[in-house]
Amino acid sequence: MNLFSEIRDLVIEQLGAMQADGVLPEGLDFTNVAVEPPRDAAHGDMATNAAMVLAKPAKMKPRDIAVALAGKLANDTRIDTAEVAGPGFLNLRLAANLWQGLVQAVLTEGMDFGRSDMGEGKRVNVEYVSANPTGPLHVGHTRGAVFGDALASLLDFAGYDVTREYYINDGGAQVDVLARSVYLRYLEAHGQEVAFEDGTYPGDYLIPVGEALKEKVGDAYVGQDESVWLAEVREYATEKMMDLIRADLKQLNIEMDVFYSEKSLYGTGRIEAALESLESKGLIYEGVLEPPKGKKPEDWEPREQTLFRSTDHGDDVDRPVKKSDGSWTYFAPDIAYHYDKVQRGFDLLIDIFGADHGGYVKRMKAAVSALSDGQTAIDIKLTQLVKLFKNGEPFKMSKRAGTFVTLRDVVDQVGSDVTRFVMLTRKNDAPLDFDFDKVLEQSKDNPVFYVQYAHARVCSAVKKAGEAGIDVSDATIAGADLTLLSDAAEIAVAKKVAEWPRLVEIAGRTNEPHRVAFYLYELASELHSLYHTGKDKPELRFVQEDNAQTTQAKIALARAVAIVISAGLGILGVTPAQEMR
Numbered sequence: 282m283n284l285f286s287e288i289r290d291l292v293i294e295q296l297g298a299m300q301a302d303g304v305l306p307e308g309l310d311f312t313n314v315a316v317e318p319p320r321d322a323a324h325g326d327m328a329t330n331a332a333m334v335l336a337k338p339a340k341m342k343p344r345d346i347a348v349a350l351a352g353k354l355a356n357d358t359r360i361d362t363a364e365v366a367g368p369g370f371l372n373l374r375l376a377a378n379l380w381q382g383l384v385q386a387v388l389t390e391g392m393d394f395g396r397s398d399m400g401e402g403k404r405v406n407v408e409y410v411s412a413n414p415t416g417p418l419h420v421g422h423t424r425g426a427v428f429g430d431a432l433a434s435l436l437d438f439a440g441y442d443v444t445r446e447y448y449i450n451d452g453g454a455q456v457d458v459l460a461r462s463v464y465l466r467y468l469e470a471h472g473q474e475v476a477f478e479d480g481t482y483p484g485d486y487l488i489p490v491g492e493a494l495k496e497k498v499g500d501a502y503v504g505q506d507e508s509v510w511l512a513e514v515r516e517y518a519t520e521k522m523m524d525l526i527r528a529d530l531k532q533l534n535i536e537m538d539v540f541y542s543e544k545s546l547y548g549t550g551r552i553e554a555a556l557e558s559l560e561s562k563g564l565i566y567e568g569v570l571e572p573p574k575g576k577k578p579e580d581w582e583p584r585e586q587t588l589f590r591s592t593d594h595g596d597d598v599d600r601p602v603k604k605s606d607g608s609w610t611y612f613a614p615d616i617a618y619h620y621d622k623v624q625r626g627f628d629l630l631i632d633i634f635g636a637d638h639g640g641y642v643k644r645m646k647a648a649v650s651a652l653s654d655g656q657t658a659i660d661i662k663l664t665q666l667v668k669l670f671k672n673g674e675p676f677k678m679s680k681r682a683g684t685f686v687t688l689r690d691v692v693d694q695v696g697s698d699v700t701r702f703v704m705l706t707r708k709n710d711a712p713l714d715f716d717f718d719k720v721l722e723q724s725k726d727n728p729v730f731y732v733q734y735a736h737a738r739v740c741s742a743v744k745k746a747g748e749a750g751i752d753v754s755d756a757t758i759a760g761a762d763l764t765l766l767s768d769a770a771e772i773a774v775a776k777k778v779a780e781w782p783r784l785v786e787i788a789g790r791t792n793e794p795h796r797v798a799f800y801l802y803e804l805a806s807e808l809h810s811l812y813h814t815g816k817d818k819p820e821l822r823f824v825q826e827d828n829a830q831t832t833q834a835k836i837a838l839a840r841a842v843a844i845v846i847s848a849g850l851g852i853l854g855v856t857p858a859q860e861m862r
Contacts, residue, residue, distance in 0.1 A: 282386035282394070283782035284379060285327065288359070289316040292329050295353035304349050305339055316373075318780060325364065325372035326776060332369035343369025380775035381763035387778060387841035388759035392848050395781040399789060400441030406622055407433045409633040410530070411448040414522040415459045417486055418529040419685040421635055424713065425664045426688070427704040427854070429633045430535045431794035432662075434852045439789030444627070445538045451519045452543035452614060458482065459522065460515035464502065466491025467514075471503055490521045532692045533701060534854055541621075546614045555620035555652065556589075556602060556613070564590040564651055570599065589616070594647035616648045623653045630659040631792060636710075639663055660792055664709045671717040695720055698855045702729040705798040705853055723861070725809075728802045732846060733858035735805035738812060739843035740859050742823040746836055749826045753836040761833035768821055770811045771838055777807045781845045794852065801849045808842045 292314060299305040314335070319328040332347035339346065344365060351363035351371055361374040387394045409429025412422045430445070437443045450456075462482040465475040470492045477483040494502075494517060502510040523540070530537070546552050559565050568588050587603035589612075602613045622630055630649060634641065642661045649659040669676035669686055671694075676686055692700050694717050703720050706728055707713045723730050746753045766775065780800065788796040815822040823839050825831045847857045 282383060282390070283397075284375075284383060284779045285316050285783040288327055288373065288375070289314070289329075291354065291357060291359065292316055292331055292350070295350060295357075296331060296335070298353060299346075299349055305335070305341075305346070309335055309338055311335075317783070318776075319372055322773075322776075324366065325362075326375045327373045329371045329373070332365075332371060336369065347371045377767065377772070378764070380772050380779070381766055383775055383779050384763055384766065384837050384841045385759055387844055388755050388837060391755070391844060392851070394844060395785045395848060396438055396440070397782065397786050397789065398440040399786050400436060400439050402440065402442050403628040404444070404626060405436055405441045405629045405631060406444045406446055406625070406627040407436070407631045407633070408446045408448055409433075410526075410535075411450065412526065413450045413453075413455050414519050414526060415455055415482060416484055416522065417525055418688040420667050420669060420688065420691055420715075421664075421685075423533070423688045423691060423700065424667050424704050424709075425633050425635060426530065426533060426535055427701045428662070428664055428709050428794065430533070431701070431705055431797070431853050432631065432633075432792055434854065435785070435789055435794045435797065436792075438848075438852055439785055441629075441789075445536070447537045447540045448618060449519075449523065449540055449542045449544075452547055453611065456515050456519055457511065459518050460511055461507075462487055463490050463494060463518040463521075464510065464514055467494045467502065470495040471500060486525065490518060493521065494518075529688045532689060533697050541618065543614055543618065546617045546621075551621065552609060552613050552617040555617040556587075558620060559589060559616070559651055562651065562654075564593060565602070566590060568599070570601070573598075586610075589648070589651075591644055591647035591651070594650040596643045596647040600644050600647075612644065612648075615645065616652070619645070619649050619659075620652050623649065623657050627657060630657060632659065632661045633709075634661060634663055636663050636665045662709055662792060665712045667704075667713045667715050669715050669717070673718075676717065691715070698733075699729050701854045702732070702798060702850075705795050708793065708795050725806075728798065730861075731809070732801045732805045732850070734861050735808045736843050736846045736850075736857045737859060737861045738808065739823075739839045742839055743836060746824045746832050749824060749832075751824075751826075751829045751832050751836075753833060753840075755840060758833045758837040758840060761837050762830055763834050763837060765831055765834040766838055768818075770814045770821060771835075774807045774811050774838055774842060777804050778841050778845055781849070797849050797852050801846055801853075804842060804845060804849075808839070 293311050296305060296309070296311060296314070300307055300309070314329065314331045316327050316329045319325050331350060332343040335346055336343035347365040347369040351365055354360045354363040354373065359376055359379055361376050364372045366372050407429055410418070410422055410426045412418055418426065433443045433445050458481060462477070465477060465481065466487045469475050469488070494514065497517070502514070556565055566588055567585055569583070569585050570588065572583065582601070582605055584605045586601040586605055588599045589602050591600045592598060600612055601610045602616065603609055619630065632645065642663070645661060646659055649657055669691070699720050703715055704713065719727060720729060725731050743753055766772070784796060784800045788794060811821065812823070823832070823835045825835070850857050
């Protein structure tokens with residue numbers, strides 16, 4: 282049940298009736314007609330912009346359209362009042378039975394309330410984390426992991442067919458550095474003293490990998506030239522690091538559908554095939570790029586290279602795909618990887634990158650546009666940095682990692698649920714401060730606690746009602762006399778619950794799961810407000826021990842809130858609290 286969609290359908294229907302009556306001209310486009318919550322709740326339950334967006338094409342004054350539409354809507358039993366405001370906004374108040382019916386719908390639909398068919402089963406590939414397999418995931422990866430996983434769940438809830446994907450960057454020079462670092466730990470396991478130089482990875486997390494390599498091959502590689510062991514150690518080390526990364530992701534309850542290896546693109550003709558596709562469209566040529574202004578990018582050369590004409594698809598400059606020495610640039614395998622995604626038939630690609638990849642957005646969009654002839658959409662989301670604090674001071678680096686705070690450091694401190702929720706309390710492209718003390722605070726200022734407490738509060742009320750001998754099972758209270766929910770504070774809660782299906786579609790359309798976290802906080806606030814009002818007005822308390830019928834109605838409203846909170850937390854990957862300790 283989506284009340285906002287239902288009332289919008291009514292508005293469109295009445296606009297059609299106005300056309301039939303000759304009040305409005307034929308041929309108007311109603312696409313931008315919206316029904317949404319008013320900016321000020323005092324103005325009504327819903328507002329429509331119909332008169333404002335139709336005035337110009339209809340060649341009429343918006344207020345004249347609004348007055349006529351208000352008259353039509355007022356005749357519908359679902360509309361209590363329709364009032365014109367200002368130059369032509371139309372504020373609506375709905376009949377009380379709609380809010381009561383909404384509560385019944387939530388109890389009947391359960392966790393599926395708010396689930397949408399907006400996606401129409403379209404196939405979406407969400408690629409996230411995709412960290413270099415050179416060590417454990419750090420806090421920056423954590424934010425991208427949580428954001429990507431929540432977005433995938435949101436899109437699934439909104440009716441899309443979602444594939445969660447991790448791109449393993451195992452084809453570049455950094456994997457050779459990993460192999461050399463593991464080799465040093467291997468020598469160390471044989472009792473040799475080693476020094477980590479030339480950018481090798483000094484983290485303690487490679488000690489067990491070096492020891493495991495010793496167990497596997499004995500002293501076969503000791504004293505041997507790099508040409509003997511590099512390839513095999515590289516593969517072994519990558520496998521071990523991916524085991525570590527998978528374990529890190531499991532700490533956050535993240536499971537990928539696909540792990541795609543960059544290495545699989547090399548020597549298989551896949552890169553060549555992707556570039557041939559671009560060449561067949563006249564988008565590959567030999568040329569020399571103009572010297573860049575300011576800082577030189579790593580792929581610029583002052584001599585002829587093989588270039589992708591990415592400016593034909595919205596990029597600022599054309600991009601090299603093959604260097605003058607015949608080797609691939611780092612962009613070439615990325616083109617091939619996205620060509621593979623396009624060939625797999627996805628309708629939408631979503632890439633989640635760290636903030637340091639901002640300069641990569643236009644070229645990647647250009648590549649997908651060219652490879653798919655503009656048929657495959659791509660949205661690239663950047664996740665900004667996370668600053669960690671504890672006891673008012675920046676959180677120190679992990680010795681185990683060597684150079685950064687790991688995902689496990691964070692989860693060990695506060696748990697998976699808190700980590701995930703907090704990572705979604707800011708929009709992905711805004712910096713995030715993560716204060717270990719504040720995220721564990723039991724106060725309204727801590728959104729994790731505040732939302733979880735609302736769910737736990739409902740669970741407590743249900744338990745108390747049961748102990749009083751009142752049947753408050755969902756099946757029973759769905760049939761309760763919900764006309765008993767008539768107080769303004771109760772209706773306010775129902776109104777906020779009604780926004781959930783609309784919020785799902787907005788968040789899904791914009792690829793912004795943080796909207797779910799914000800909404801849950803607002804819904805929890807309405808629930809807590811009603812609870813505290815009940816302290817002064819006993820008739821509003823959830824449990825009326827001497828009146829089973831009234832209790833069932835009030836528990837029905839509280840359960841509707843808990844169901845939506847549970848569904849929302851499910852999207853965020855957070856387990857709802859049954860009680861607060």
